[in-house]
Amino acid sequence: MIECRDLSKVFGGGPAVAEALALARDGIDRADVQRRTGATVAVHDVSFTVEPGELFVVMGLSGSGKSTLVRLLNRLIEPSGGSIRIDGRELSGLGDAELRALRNRRMSMVFQHFALLPHRTVQQNAEYGLQIRGVPERERQERARWALEQVGLADRAGARPDELSGGMKQRVGLARALASDTDVLLMDEPFSALDPLIRRDMQALLIRLQKELRKTIVFITHDLNEAMRLGDRILLLRDGRLVQLGTGPEILAAPANDYVADFVSDVDRTRVLTAEDVLREPRVVARPADRPADVLRRLGGAEANGAYVVDDECRLLGVIRDDWLAHAASTGRAEIGTEGLVADFATTEPDRPLIDIVGRLGRHVVPLAVVDREGRLLGVVPRAAVLAALAAVPTGS
Amino acid sequence: MPRIELGEYVDRFISWLLRTIPGVFDVISAVMTVLVETITSALIAPPFVVWVLVLTLAALLARGIGFGVFTLLAFLLVASLDLWEETMDTLGLVIVAAAIAAAVGVPLGIWAARNRGASVVLRPVLDFMQTTPVFVYLIPAVFFFGIGVVPGVVATTIFSIPPAVRLTELGIRGVDPEVVEAAHAFGAHPRQILREVQLPMALPSIMAGINQVIMLALSMVVVAGLAGAGGLGTVVVGAVTQLDVAAGFEGGLAVVILAIFLDRLTAALADQPERGLWHRLQRRRAPRAERATSEATAVPA
Numbered sequence: 097m098i099e100c101r102d103l104s105k106v107f108g109g110g111p112a113v114a115e116a117l118a119l120a121r122d123g124i125d126r127a128d129v130q131r132r133t134g135a136t137v138a139v140h141d142v143s144f145t146v147e148p149g150e151l152f153v154v155m156g157l158s159g160s161g162k163s164t165l166v167r168l169l170n171r172l173i174e175p176s177g178g179s180i181r182i183d184g185r186e187l188s189g190l191g192d193a194e195l196r197a198l199r200n201r202r203m204s205m206v207f208q209h210f211a212l213l214p215h216r217t218v219q220q221n222a223e224y225g226l227q228i229r230g231v232p233e234r235e236r237q238e239r240a241r242w243a244l245e246q247v248g249l250a251d252r253a254g255a256r257p258d259e260l261s262g263g264m265k266q267r268v269g270l271a272r273a274l275a276s277d278t279d280v281l282l283m284d285e286p287f288s289a290l291d292p293l294i295r296r297d298m299q300a301l302l303i304r305l306q307k308e309l310r311k312t313i314v315f316i317t318h319d320l321n322e323a324m325r326l327g328d329r330i331l332l333l334r335d336g337r338l339v340q341l342g343t344g345p346e347i348l349a350a351p352a353n354d355y356v357a358d359f360v361s362d363v364d365r366t367r368v369l370t371a372e373d374v375l376r377e378p379r380v381v382a383r384p385a386d387r388p389a390d391v392l393r394r395l396g397g398a399e400a401n402g403a404y405v406v407d408d409e410c411r412l413l414g415v416i417r418d419d420w421l422a423h424a425a426s427t428g429r430a431e432i433g434t435e436g437l438v439a440d441f442a443t444t445e446p447d448r449p450l451i452d453i454v455g456r457l458g459r460h461v462v463p464l465a466v467v468d469r470e471g472r473l474l475g476v477v478p479r480a481a482v483l484a485a486l487a488a489v490p491t492g493s
Numbered sequence: 494m495p496r497i498e499l500g501e502y503v504d505r506f507i508s509w510l511l512r513t514i515p516g517v518f519d520v521i522s523a524v525m526t527v528l529v530e531t532i533t534s535a536l537i538a539p540p541f542v543v544w545v546l547v548l549t550l551a552a553l554l555a556r557g558i559g560f561g562v563f564t565l566l567a568f569l570l571v572a573s574l575d576l577w578e579e580t581m582d583t584l585g586l587v588i589v590a591a592a593i594a595a596a597v598g599v600p601l602g603i604w605a606a607r608n609r610g611a612s613v614v615l616r617p618v619l620d621f622m623q624t625t626p627v628f629v630y631l632i633p634a635v636f637f638f639g640i641g642v643v644p645g646v647v648a649t650t651i652f653s654i655p656p657a658v659r660l661t662e663l664g665i666r667g668v669d670p671e672v673v674e675a676a677h678a679f680g681a682h683p684r685q686i687l688r689e690v691q692l693p694m695a696l697p698s699i700m701a702g703i704n705q706v707i708m709l710a711l712s713m714v715v716v717a718g719l720a721g722a723g724g725l726g727t728v729v730v731g732a733v734t735q736l737d738v739a740a741g742f743e744g745g746l747a748v749v750i751l752a753i754f755l756d757r758l759t760a761a762l763a764d765q766p767e768r769g770l771w772h773r774l775q776r777r778r779a780p781r782a783e784r785a786t787s788e789a790t791a792v793p794a
Contacts, residue, residue, distance in 0.1 A: 172677055200680025211675035215693045225679045276679065 103178035109135025153327030161336035203280035204273035225276030243275035263294035372446035375475030388424035402461035533585035582724030590649035602661025645722025656705035664698025700763030
């Protein structure tokens with residue numbers, strides 16, 4: 097777990113640092129502080145907590161202080177103020193040797209321009225962290241080989257970095273970090289230097305690895321779509337200050353200010369929002385024991401033509417149509433039962449992005465059903481709810 | 494304008510040095526004499542054919558066929574001019590002077606790269622060392638070490654240190670800062686970073702510096718003939734004083750041959766090691782070895 101409280105960094109200025117921090121605290125903006133003190137406030141009073149196993153994205157434009165922020169976390173840059181705790185251990189008190197041990201054993205880092213050792217092979221690059229730790233050769237070779245397999249580069253172990261493409265180089269960078277077997281991974285714009293297609297691949301790779309390995313990741317990016325795609329939570333940084341902290345859908349639904357709103361306006365919502373974000377309580381849900389006449393009346397009230405039927409554990413059994421109900425009511429059936437159910441519906445998992453489900457909307461008499469792994473009905477996605485979410489209309493659920 | 498007796502002060506300082514620490518110069522003198530004599534006698538002792546073949550082989554391995562042929566013919570020519578011993582004397586002197594210069598210059602360069610203050614102080618000193626007319630070095634050198642090989646080596650060494658310092662500093666400063674940062678991020682000790690990241694990545698620049706050291710040493714070693722350092726310097730100086738065109742040309746040509754040989758050899762090691770036969774042989778062997786290990790690991794699986 098990483099906990100940061102009131103983290104600040106001021107560049108330059110020597111004795112002016114305290115003054116610059118005081119001015120920044122009074123809300124004076126960065127350019128004015130620089131004019132008055134000569135010091136640049138790169139990061140100011142940023143507080144956040146990264147939970148174990150979380151993929152935490154820090155997002156900001158160039159000059160927002162995001163690269164400085166990630167370097168404060170392993171003290172590649174010394175903080176000017178505030179505290180950082182890694183698993184409850186305060187970082188600022190560590191001596192040189194302790195700090196090196198912490199960097200080597202607890203956290204590893206992936207860099208924007210890969211930062212591989214050009215005179216070493218891919219395998220030796222992947223071993224680097226372990227070599228520094230003094231791990232015996234055999235063990236570190238095995239470990240590096242495992243890491244290279246994870247990123248799909250095991251067959252290029254003998255190559256030199258300059259023989260690889262950009263995407264492959266960053267896979268080596270990732271393998272080097274994974275081989276070190278640290279629980280914290282700091283990633284400083286790792287995919288920014290890659291082509292868009294390769295970037296998508298690498299994002300998918302990271303998502304897959306993260307599902308298996310559950311590292312605590314701090315991921316820096318300037319690309320909001322990337323942030324939304326990857327981040328469990330996103331911290332938006334502007335001029336060194338925290339603007340908003342929340343999950344992607346939270347930020348989309350309620351931007352903290354005009355700056356964020358402007359920013360999220362060109363996010364591809366169909367990829368960020370999932371079925372879970374737009375699902376509604378179904379208006380009518382029937383059970384096999386219900387009387388057809390009652391269900392028909394409720395359907396009429398909801399102006400719907402069919403209803404989902406669930407069992408006592410809320411598991412989805414099927415759909416009952418209004419014409420069947422009308423017939424059953426006229427013949428005096430006491431309960432719906434299960435023989436009248438039809439499969440005239442579609443389902444989706446709650447974590448599916450909207451882009452995957454829009455094609456299935458509006459085809460049936462009932463809205464799209466959202467079901468969990470056990471087949472329980474969590475809610476429904478009417479077409480209007482998706483359109484409202486895409487049009488950024490506040491959802492009143 | 495009052496006359497500032499700057500030269501007088503330096504003279505007095507030199508005399509003072511001589512009076513106060515005479516033993517130090519004797520020790521330096523003894524060590525250098527042994528070094529130079531060991532190397533030159535090793536170069537001269539066997540029949541010249543042996544060394545011609547060794548140098549040719551070195552040329553072949555470092556650079557390839559063309560350079561090997563040049564080396565063979567050029568050194569046979571030197572032998573036929575009856576300048577073999579003198580040339581080997583000079584080579585020995587250059588080797589000793591360049592080795593000492595590199596041993597002093599590279600660490601100074603590393604220091605300058607890691608310490609801005611050191612860099613600022615060293616820069617004018619290096620300028621001074623490089624631009625002072627070469628003959629001027631000989632005067633104190635002769636004062637301290639008398640006539641002979643040692644003042645020649647000392648003057649040559651001092652004259653050829655600057656490129657080693659400069660190019661080492663440049664090379665280390667030129668290492669991609671993100672790679673150094675990555676090494677820090679993985680918890681490397683500054684010493685590990687120097688040894689495993691900065692020096693290997695600065696190696697081409699450092700080797701270029703050593704190449705320059707050798708070339709400067711060679712140019713100086715001829716001038717050192719004035720102090721009686723022996724070798725080709727003596728041949729050239731003798732030819733100049735007697736206006737002997739024939740001896741002057743032959744001595745000069747031998748210097749040129751040695752210069753081209755040393756320059757191409759060290760440049761090949763610095764820039765394009767992949768062109769040499771040595772590297773090609775290694776390359777041919779490497780895939781075979783790799784195949785062998787992969788087969789070996791495949792068997793138990």
